[in-house]
Amino acid sequence: MSVRPTQSPQRSGLILSGGGARAAYQVGVLLELAAMRRVRCNQTRNPFDVICGTSSGAINASALACGSDQFDQTLNTLANVWENFHVNQVYRSDVLDMVRSGARWLSLITLGWTIRAQNMRPKSLLDNTPLANLLSANIDFSRLPQLLAQGHLQALAITASNYSSGEHVTFYQSGRDIPPWVRNQRMSMHCEIGHQHLLASSGIPFLFPAARLEGPDGVAWFGDGAMRQSAPISPAIHLGAEKILAIGVGRIYEPRHSAPVDASDYPSMASIAGVALSSIFLDALPVDIERLERVNKMLQLIPPEDRSGSGLKPIDLLVISPSERLDDIALRHAAHLPATVQKLLHILGSSPKKGSGQSGAFISYLLFESTYTQELIALGRSDARAKADEIHRFFNWC
Numbered sequence: 055m056s057v058r059p060t061q062s063p064q065r066s067g068l069i070l071s072g073g074g075a076r077a078a079y080q081v082g083v084l085l086e087l088a089a090m091r092r093v094r095c096n097q098t099r100n101p102f103d104v105i106c107g108t109s110s111g112a113i114n115a116s117a118l119a120c121g122s123d124q125f126d127q128t129l130n131t132l133a134n135v136w137e138n139f140h141v142n143q144v145y146r147s148d149v150l151d152m153v154r155s156g157a158r159w160l161s162l163i164t165l166g167w168t169i170r171a172q173n174m175r176p177k178s179l180l181d182n183t184p185l186a187n188l189l190s191a192n193i194d195f196s197r198l199p200q201l202l203a204q205g206h207l208q209a210l211a212i213t214a215s216n217y218s219s220g221e222h223v224t225f226y227q228s229g230r231d232i233p234p235w236v237r238n239q240r241m242s243m244h245c246e247i248g249h250q251h252l253l254a255s256s257g258i259p260f261l262f263p264a265a266r267l268e269g270p271d272g273v274a275w276f277g278d279g280a281m282r283q284s285a286p287i288s289p290a291i292h293l294g295a296e297k298i299l300a301i302g303v304g305r306i307y308e309p310r311h312s313a314p315v316d317a318s319d320y321p322s323m324a325s326i327a328g329v330a331l332s333s334i335f336l337d338a339l340p341v342d343i344e345r346l347e348r349v350n351k352m353l354q355l356i357p358p359e360d361r362s363g364s365g366l367k368p369i370d371l372l373v374i375s376p377s378e379r380l381d382d383i384a385l386r387h388a389a390h391l392p393a394t395v396q397k398l399l400h401i402l403g404s405s406p407k408k409g410s411g412q413s414g415a416f417i418s419y420l421l422f423e424s425t426y427t428q429e430l431i432a433l434g435r436s437d438a439r440a441k442a443d444e445i446h447r448f449f450n451w452c
Contacts, residue, residue: 064370065208066449067295068102068118069287072109072280073303073335074258074419076380078136078427080114080301082434083374085133087445088126090438094451099206100125101449104295106211106224108279108286109335111303112255113189116247119210120197135192136427143188144422145180145262147392178263182253185262189249198247202229209293212247213279213286214254217264219271222282224289225251234270235292239282242292243270255279258331258419280334287342287371297370297448301434304336306343306375322403328381328415335419346371372448377437380430384418387426395420 070080091097100122107115114132121128141147201207209228216223222240226232227247234242245268254265254276264275290298350368353361361367391399399417421427438445445451 064296065103065294066101067104067106067290067293067298068115069290069298069300069339070105070107070111070115071286071300071302071335071339072107072111072256072278074110074331075139075384075422075427076303076335076418076430077110077114078139078430079303079376079380079434080111081129081133081136082431082436083301083438084118084129084434085431086435086438088129090442090445091449091451092126094446097451098124098126102299103208104211104290104293105207105209106213106286106289106293107255108213108283109256109258111301112212112279113193113252115210116193116195116212116252119207120194120201122201122206123204131192133431135188136431137424139422139424139427141392141395141420141422142184144185145182146184147394178257179261182257182262185256186249186253189252193249193252195246195248198227202227205229210247211242211289211293212251212255213283213289214251214257214265214267214276215279215281215283216269216271216274217277218274220282222279222284223269223276224292225267226289226293228293232293237285237288240284240288241270242289259334261420278334280338283338285342285345286339287346287369291369295369296367298372299448300339300343300371300373302336302339302373302375303380304332304339304375305377305379306340306373324399324402324416327402328417331419332415343371343373370448372441372444374434374437374441376430376433377440378433380418381414383429383433384421384426385414387421387423387429388414388417390423390425391417391421 070077091101105115105119107113117132118125118128198210208230209226209232211224211226213222213224220239224240224242225245225247226242227245232244234244250265250267254267255278256262257264257277259277259281264277266273267276269276287298287300346369353366353368
């Protein structure tokens with residue numbers, strides 16, 4: 055195994071946001087980026103010094119980090135998983151498990167005042183045990199310390215939310231000494247990252263269970279890292295990135311609906327859940343991008359010699375996000391979900407045959423089916439090609 059060449063003075067960072075099955079889009083962007091680089095520069099080494107991920111983006115980030123010495127090969131393996139995905143690889147969808155889960159929720163609603171046994175209380179709507187098995191089989195965290203020591207990567211960061219304190223925590227592992235940081239309602243912790251961190255970071259609230267982790271203030275239960283994530287770009291900057299590629303899973307500049315919306319019926323549970331999940335997964339990144347752009351403009355007005363002692367410096371940022379609404383794409387493929395999941399969606403008010411509005415958003419997070427993920431990968435590649443000139447300038451490729 056060869057040692058990675060000396061780093062460029064400007065460290066590059068990758069930010070992968072969360073969004074359930076939507077994270078397939080990120081793989082498409084990265085596949086096209088790798089193809090561009092092979093044609094332009096014939097390079098195959100990992101182009102990112104710092105990799106940060108949240109929720110399902112944390113899974114992609116960890117896979118790339120733990121295979122950073124063979125970036126293109128690792129990326130192809132990751133793409134193969136996404137291109138052949140089925141729901142039963144992420145959560146249990148067979149009749150017995152869905153009935154068991156439904157019975158627990160029904161019992162809680164109808165007989166909750168009589169239920170005193172802790173093990174009778176449902177922890178989540180879905181059982182993500184298959185995801186735990188998938189992560190164990192495909193991501194080898196034991197390789198990470200050696201890869202960091204050899205310089206194939208400088209840092210990996212995974213975010214999760216502490217259900218006890220409500221604080222947002224970034225867990226990071228680095229090859230050099232980086233002091234932890236503390237900000238309002240968010241903090242960090244240096245540790246050895248493992249599969250439990252991924253299960254915590256991707257634990258969509260109510261849908262998937264929380265995971266127990268050693269946090270900055272002791273052992274606690276952690277859930278999806280997108281919750282209360284007010285500054286998704288911040289971890290990469292704290293870990294030394296000076297230019298950052300951020301791949302979102304929602305349209306950054308979402309146009310306002312011009313057509314009138316039918317508000318005659320009360321919104322379904324699926325529609326409300328779709329709005330809630332979109333606010334968790336999609337809103338923070340655009341706001342942080344605007345904040346960073348304002349800071350960059352402000353710093354440009356200050357002479358370099360005056361800001362040299364402040365520690366502030368402009369960050370080169372490239373953002374790639376879907377050019378189409380992933381909610382609409384999800385509705386086209388919702389019929390491929392298992393019958394049990396379709397029945398659950400119907401009960402919640404979102405039928406794949408009649409899905410519309412925000413119910414499509416809810417479906418888009420759970421649709422771990424190959425027809426959907428393959429279209430998202432293709433869209434990611436197409437959107438990356440549309441930004442080819444910006445990508446080449448960002449990486450300074452030949």
